Amino acid sequence: MDIDSSPKTPHLLRVFVKPSTFFPTYLFHETKTLPVEDEYHLYTWESTTLQELVQALVGIVPEKMRSYQGNWSFR
Template sequence: MRHHGSNIQTTGPQPINRERVCPLLLRVFLKMNAFHSASEFKSRTSLPESDEIKLYTWRNATLKEISELIKEVNVPARHRDSKMTFAFVSPDSHGVYKLSAPLGCVHAIKKGDDDQKTLDSLNFNFQYLAVNVESNEPVVLQSDSNTTTSITDSTMIDDGDETTLSTTTTTTTTSTATTSSADVDVDTDSINS
């Protein structure tokens, strides 16, 4: 895009200042070793909610960032040999839900080409996100005890005029039913299938 009266040209999406822009709700549906069938998504009120987590994030969130949030609440996803494959689920023009082609794959410990794909670059338009968690780790149900995890995330923000360092500390308390945090809210009834 070229601005009138200047030599400034911009290409690609504009950076998102996470300090100033409100996060959006991303509804994520996890399943072990397979995607949910599109037929399980009948309407906005008839979904596989037992496998749902709700993430508050930004359009510039990468698949790697999303996978790290999933690992906070899904034990098999933490296994060193696990990987997560992502797809969108959305209704077609007739209201029938369809599963997209795989959007990317993120491995637990090794870097990959899809790690830095953002929701924005994948043309996110408030679809549901289906995640296939592949792991050899046995499925373990969470105990009744609470677990607290803190994660500090530092991000360089370049808004054109200046570059700043944004540091966010996320504290997550996990119980059998609910996980919540200051910057990322994860709400779950049952994560493991």
């Protein structure tokens, strides 16, 4: 199913990537404690799938995090 995303405005998705476990949730309680060194910005649409997000992230994260044998988890 092809979706024409052109007439819709994309959303900015702030993604925080960590190569091992999840970041502790307390880091996200206040803006000043966000782990910005591990933050990536993706412009995406409501219809974007997690698979498409991972494909976009693989292209922008450092090479040490791009393992094709790795698992991507979302919280």
